[in-house]
Amino acid sequence: MSEFNAQLHAYLKQHYHFDTFRPGQAEVLTALLERHEDVLAVLPTGTGKSLIYELAGRYLGGLTVIVSPLLSLMQDQVARLNAHGIRRTVALNSMQHPRTKFFILQNLAKFDYLFIAPETLMQPGVLETLAQQPVNLLVIDEAHSIAQWGPDFRPNYLELGRAYQAFKQPRLLLLTATAGTKVRADIQSQFTLPKPLTEFVYSVNRPNIHLRTEKVANEQEKHARLLELVQSLPGPGIVYLSSKKQANQIRIDLQQKTDRKVATYHGDIENEQRFAIQQQFMQNQLDVIVATSAFGMGIDKADVRWVIHYHMASDLEGYLQEIGRAGRDQQPAVAILLYTETDDYLVNNLLISGIPEDVTIKHFYRQTPHYAFDPQQLRLLQYYASQGMDAQGVTQLFQRRLLVKRLALQQMVQYVEIAADKRNYLLRVFGETELTGDAAGNWSTQATPLDIEALALPTTVPNQTAATIDWQTRLEKLFNQ
Amino acid sequence: MLAGYVLTKLNSTEWRRAKVFGNIWQGGAQTVSTSFWGLVYDLLPETGLFASVEIEKIVKSLQRQGLIARDEHGLVQLTAKGASAQAEYVTTHYVPEHLSINQSYDVKFFQELFLLANQTISELAYSNAQFYPYQIDLRAQWQLKNWLKGHSREVLIKQWYLELQTWLATLPNADAQLFTQMLFGHDVTNALFSELPVPTTWDEFDWQVWQLDHLAALMTHSLQSDSLIKSLMTLAQRALLSNSAEQSVTLWQQLQSVNQVAQGRRIKPNTVREHILQAAILQRWSANEIELLIPASEQKVLADLYGDAEITTWDFKAYAGGKDPRYFTYFRLYQLLQLATKRGAIDVRV
Incomplete structure (x- = not known):
């Protein structure tokens, strides 16, 4: 092990209490920090991308700017860094009061990590103020957004190259879980770099997640199937939908007709309830979250055993991001997409x-x-x-x-329709080499009944909440009395 | 359900300005007019509590359901159907009782501070520094951090626990039980709305109001002694007036005339009058104090003109339409005077 590598491992042990890196982490960090290269890393969901910029930021010092697409996620990202002992972290976005934004910009020197939305970054005054700080690392999280959302949804993504120049070309790290050849080329083209980005492309394949699609006749059948699945699948899980209203209705139904404890998670949830959902889910006091895809979920839970899509995503990139919440502990998990003819x-x-x-x-x-x-x-x-x-x-x-x-969208529909070699279909779409033998398996469709036992999903023992204890005991427990 | 709650702020005999509800619930800077009507409708204690309210949408929906009527000026009042819905709402939903303190302390802001303070003190009691903190506004976080640093670990844990315990013991058991369900800390999560032992007719809005109302009750209780919670409350204290209004009122209270204040501060005399009016409304000046502001001759004209009529029906034009703006100030002050005399309750300065 080189001296640098030993130092990296020492950091990992000291701050995260891990002995080994996950695939990709050490390679990216070595390129960034030892070889001083700018990096585009395509790492599958659940490989710990945030650890890379946390650690790189600690190593480089100065200010690390992380451009992040989902406003709703930013506060959770800050909280996660706080939980890792990194206190000098802040988020800057349009949801904040102008007074707070001003306060942050006035006190930039007091922070080591800044999460910012591209729209806020490109606002007059913000970029200039930030550029006066020693920005040593610019991270673009969910970098596929540049190509996916830039041209027709969030054009400020197309201006990140300007930010990179304004920061005097700091070390650049672009992170994503899904980016095919075309998307990677689009990302590269946004930046004028001294030398091309070093690419680390790991397969989007998550072998531990069983991929399943089920075509059903109509909405009623889909609803009934969802109830059946939620009742029978073990462990914590997530149901994705595209509408808040329907998410609320489905929660009530799941709560009444199954013995699982269910909560909805979307943009209209009050801050304290959102916190309750996150904390209870993390502590296995809550079994199922019914979430809208549009609302980012700042929950990094390793043992999510299943993800069900009640409405499909609009593309495979988005779909893989969402199912990537399952099985982050590398144990078996399942991703099921329920589909009717009219869904597309x-x-x-x-x-x-x-x-x-x-x-x-x-x-x-x-x-x-x-x-x-x-x-x-x-x-x-x-x-x-x-x-x-x-x-x-x-x-x-x-x-x-x-x-x-x-x-x-057609590729997404095709993924549902395809009745052979489903896993390799995904790899083909992302320009990856196809798998053979058993590695290409672990998928199914409605043509065969879902054999839950055969999936060997580990079970998680639910914890009881302290909801039933009396207030005096609860207070004593809170304050260790 | 905020729409149902809106009904509780209306009646079937008086036309009310729905826009005022939106402006007050959203918080932020208030015009004198908003403050005045907020006082008349008894809405000032709810300042800033429901920032995301879309009042126009709610009004349209209530109108579509036939629960309110709307006149050509956009004023609203309950229909007979609306009156029944209102009666049903108050029996099936939570209606707050303790919010008056929200006029001098921002209860919503305090809620954020209180929850994070509680979590931090709980983690402190277990000597754990690495936890996933409740996310609140950054400036508030920093203020809280400084506040925490100002107290020793032992005092924070012991006194915070004792103050909560003492106050909770004064509540009915069911309320104490509910209150602690909203607290979280070391290995203790707060409750989801769906698992709370509340009436089945309640929705998440009721729970939101219940929490704010009970925090307001805790704040009111804590003000009575030198408590830790009282010192935390100072971070949530409201400035009732803007700096500019404060300056005008101070100079005017030092016996400078309106014109002198205006000249000295290089602002219009009418702006000074507005500052004084705003102070009279928000600082709840007593009837005696207000009476001194209106020349006796004008009081007589106003008394002859409006007599005992409800102040919401008074038409300014009948008194001094087109005249010098100071007459509008007299008109408003006279309305305030009537209100203060009638209610008596607002005779108490905060």
Whole structure:
């Protein structure tokens, strides 16, 4: 073991109490810190990506800026670093009061890690203020967002190259769990680098997760199947849906008709209830979380045994991110996608609703008075107008984007439809070498009944909450009296 | 369910400004008009409690259900159906009782401080520094950190525990039980709404209101002695007036005239009058104090004009439409005077 490697391991032991790194972690850190390279790392979900920038930040000193896409996740990311003993951490985003944002910017020297949304980073004044600090590491978390969301949803992602220059080219680390060749090339193209990014591409394959799709006749059948699965699958699990309203309804139903303890998790949940859900889930006091995909979940729980998609994701990247919450302890887990023929219409409608229609683009460029623009679409159009694009150019751009998104949706539907070699289908989509023999297995469809026992899912013993103890005892327990 | 709660703020005899509800619940800077109507509707104790309220949406929905009527100026009142819904709401949902302290201390902000303080002290009691902290506004976190540093470990653990225990013992057992369900700390999680022993008619909004109301009760109790919780409350103390209003009122109370204050501060006399009005409303000046602000001649004109009519029905134009803005100040002050005299309760300065 080299001196550097020994030092890395000593850090790992000292701060995280682990003896060994997970695959990819040490390689990325060595490239970044010993060989001084900028890195694009594609590491499957559950490999501990955050540990890489935590450790690199500790090693490099100065300020580590982490660009993170999900506002709802940022506070959880801060809390996670706090729990690792890193106190000088802060999040800066549009959900904060302007007074708080000002306070943070005034006190930047007091922080070692800053989580920031791309929109906030590119705001006038913010980038300039940050650039006055010694930024030693710029991390782009969920870097696939640059290609996936940049052009038609969050154009500020396309300006991160400017931030990199403003910070005087610090060490650059781009992290994602899913990025095919095209996405990786798109990411590279955003940055003007002294030398190309060093790529570490690990397979998206998660061999311990059994992949299953079940096509059902209609909504009622899907609902009944969900109840059946939630009742029979062991261990903690997550159900993903695309609508908050339906998430609430399904929670009530699951709570009433199964013996599992269930909670919903989405953007409308009050802060203290969100905390209760996170903590209870972590401590095995809560069995099932019904979550919306749009709302990031800041829960890093190693023993989630199953993920069920009640509504499918809009692309395979998103799907793999979500099922990647299962089996992070490398023990067997299962990902089940329930699907009816009409589901892709629902997703397709969601895709279309995000992209401005031709008529909207026309009204924008004609500056039609009192036209009711969707605020998200307006921001997007304003961005492209500020880049000097005309109506025709923007229209063509969105048409191309829509095509790309529809293709991605088709791949998702194809994943459900395909009745042979499902695991290799995923690998093909991401441009990976196909597996052979047993390694290509561990998947199934509705054609065969799900044999839960054969999955050998480890069981987790649920903990009782302290809900039933009297208030005096609870108080004594809280304060060790 | 905030929509149902809105019904409790209305009646079937008086038209009310729904916008005022939204402005007050959202918090932030208030105009004199919002503060005044907030006082009339007894809404000021709920300042900033429901920041995400979309009042227009709620009003439209209540109107669609036939529970409220809306006049051409956008004022609303309960229909007969709305009155029944209101009666049903108050029997099946939680209605707060202790929120008046929220006018001088920000209960919502205190809730965040209190929960994180409680968690930190609990972890401290187990000498654990590595935990997943409850996430609150960063400035609040720093304030709390400084507050914690100002007390010894032993005092924090012992006194915090004792103060909570003493106060909880004064509550009915079921309330004490519920209150501790919202606390979390070392190896103790707070309860999900679905596992709380509350009436089946309650929803998460009731639980939210219950928590705020009981924290307000704890705060009111803690003010009575030199407690640890009282010292934490200082971080949540509200400045009732803006700096500018505070300056105007101070100068004016030093017996400078409105015009002198305006000249000295280089602001309009009417702005000074607004500052004084805002102070009278938010600092709850007594009827005697308000009376001194209105010339006796104007009081007579106003008394002759409006008599015993409900102040919500008074029309300013009938008194001094188009006249100097100071007459509007007299008009408002006279309304305040009537309110203060009638209620008596607001004769108490906070």
